[in-house]
Structure formats: structure tokens, C-alpha cells
Amino acid sequence: MTASPAPILFDRALLRTRQRRAERLGAATFLLDRVAEEMAERLQVVVREFADAVDVGTPADAVRDALAGRVSRLAHVDLPDSEFEPLPISSESLDLAVSALAFQFVNDLPGMLAQIRRALKPDGLLLAAMTGGQTLTELRQVFAAAEAECEGGVSPRVAPFVDLRDVGALLQRAGFALPVTDVDRIVVRYDDAFALMQDLRRMGATNVLKERRRTPTRRATLLRMAQVYAERFADSDGRIRATFDIIWLSGWSPHESQQQPLKPGSAKASLADAVKGRQK
Numbered sequence: 175m176t177a178s179p180a181p182i183l184f185d186r187a188l189l190r191t192r193q194r195r196a197e198r199l200g201a202a203t204f205l206l207d208r209v210a211e212e213m214a215e216r217l218q219v220v221v222r223e224f225a226d227a228v229d230v231g232t233p234a235d236a237v238r239d240a241l242a243g244r245v246s247r248l249a250h251v252d253l254p255d256s257e258f259e260p261l262p263i264s265s266e267s268l269d270l271a272v273s274a275l276a277f278q279f280v281n282d283l284p285g286m287l288a289q290i291r292r293a294l295k296p297d298g299l300l301l302a303a304m305t306g307g308q309t310l311t312e313l314r315q316v317f318a319a320a321e322a323e324c325e326g327g328v329s330p331r332v333a334p335f336v337d338l339r340d341v342g343a344l345l346q347r348a349g350f351a352l353p354v355t356d357v358d359r360i361v362v363r364y365d366d367a368f369a370l371m372q373d374l375r376r377m378g379a380t381n382v383l384k385e386r387r388r389t390p391t392r393r394a395t396l397l398r399m400a401q402v403y404a405e406r407f408a409d410s411d412g413r414i415r416a417t418f419d420i421i422w423l424s425g426w427s428p429h430e431s432q433q434q435p436l437k438p439g440s441a442k443a444s445l446a447d448a449v450k451g452r453q454k
Contacts (some may be wrong), residue, residue: 183384183385193233224269225247229272237273263289275304288347291427300345307337310416312414313370320395351426359419360420370416
């Protein structure tokens with residue numbers, strides 16, 4: 175029985191076009207810069223050397239600049255437009271794989287994680303960050319309200335984001351040992367919803383869903399969206415809030431030196447004995 179192919183949610187060719195447009199507009203990199211700095215700090219506490227590393231799909235040079243001096247050789251590979259095209263990385267060739275704010279646009283995330291795990295040497299590390307969780311929940315809610323009110327229906331505007339617990343399960347499914355996930359919630363404030371949308375364009379992070387709406391949004395809908403945003407998610411000074419959840423994920427390629435879970439039946443004391451001991 176063969177596994178069913180992953181659903182194609184994102185138009186990755188369009189994503190590249192949007193990212194090039196962002197560069198022309200003057201890219202908004204504050205999230206990426208923060209993630210790159212945090213990535214460098216997280217690697218600092220790992221007591222080992224990383225000779226051969228690869229950055230998978232991170233736009234621009236933020237990660238390369240942040241990890242300068244920490245990694246001997248850091249190559250960069252783009253995520254392929256086609257989900258059937260493998261990553262150009264040899265098996266067991268890497269000590270470290272990193273990625274910043276790219277995985278959220280991958281259609282087959284389990285398959286890509288499995289490719290990265292195979293590319294790592296035994297005891298090699300994956301460290302990545304992606305948007306997920308409640309990212310842009312405010313924008314999603316107000317667009318839905320405005321479209322329902324002005325147009326009588328709702329179209330997909332904001333991509334579905336993976337949940338923190340799901341990421342941990344995906345790491346285990348891909349064969350990583352010692353998987354760890356956590357989330358960093360960042361709340362950014364804007365003058366209005368249009369300022370937020372401009373930043374999203376300058377991040378190259380506007381709608382690239384395959385099932386996105388193909389006709390321009392009505393002016394009345396956009397104005398109502400901005401009004402609802404201000405009504406629901408503004409602070410006392412009138413500025414609106416936008417949530418970005420950065421999900422961090424890490425895992426190691428299995429190696430015999432790593433801490434192993436006990437085999438069933440190998441425990442020296444039973445749970446029943448432990449409970450009896452506490453009751454005395």
C-alpha cells in the first residue's frame with residue numbers, strides 16, 4: 175500500500191515571485207533578523223563543532239550572517255518548486271541543518287523533514303524555526319467577518335498553520351531522535367491593518383495558497399476589514415495588534431551515543447511499588 179501524496183496547498187512558484195517583489199520594495203526583515211539571532215544563541219549552548227552545515231530555504235542572508243564563526247562551512251539550498259524534486263543534499267553529509275521562516279510554505283513537510291534527516295550524519299542536528307500556531311489569527315478573523323458581511327461568503331486568505339504538537343509528531347515520524355519543540359509568541363503593533371498588509375508584502379508573505387481568490391478584493395470589503403480590525407484588536411492608543419507565533423523545532427539524527435528510552439520491562443522498580451512507597 176503506497177502513501178497518498180501530500181496535498182498541494184501552496185503555489186511555490188508564486189512564492190518566489192512574491193519574495194522577489196519584497197526585495198524590490200525593500201524587504202521587511204525584523205522577524206527574520208530576530209529568528210536568526212535566536213538561532214545563533216541556541217546553537218551557542220550546544221557543546222560541539224559543526225563543520226558541514228546547510229541552510230534550507232531561508233530567504234536572504236540573515237542566518238548566514240548570524241552563524242558566521244559558529245559553523246565552518248554553511249551552504250544554502252533553495253526549497254524546490256516541485257514537491258517531487260528532492261533536496262540537492264547527499265546522504266549523511268551534514269553535521270547541521272538549519273532553516274528560518276521557510277518551512278511554513280512547504281507542501282510536504284513530513285517528506286522534507288525525512289530528506290533532511292537522511293542528509294544528516296549520525297548525531298547530526300536539525301534546528302529550524304517556522305511560523306505556526308496562532309500566527310495572524312487577528313487578520314484571519316477580520317477578513318472572514320468582512321467578507322461574510324460584504325460579499326456573503328468567505329475565501330481563504332491566510333494559510334493554515336501547523337500546531338506545536340503536530341510539529342513534534344512530524345519530527346518523530348521523520349526519524350529524528352530527541353525531538354524538541356517550543357513557541358515564541360511575538361505581538362507586533364501597527365497603525366492600522368493596511369500597514370500590516372504592507373509589511374506582509376515586504377516579507378514576501380502574502381497569500382500564495384493554491385485555492386486563493388483570483389479576483390481583486392472589493393474596496394468596500396477592505397475598508398470594512400480594517401474597521402473590524404480596529405474594533406476588535408486595537409489598544410487604547412488606537413494601534414492594532416498582530417500575532418506571530420514562531421515554532422522552534424530541533425531533532426538529532428539517531429546515534430548509539432544518545433540517551434535511549436528504557437525497553438519495556440527493563441525498569442528496576444514497578445509503578446505499583448513506587449505508589450505503595452509513597453503511601454507509607
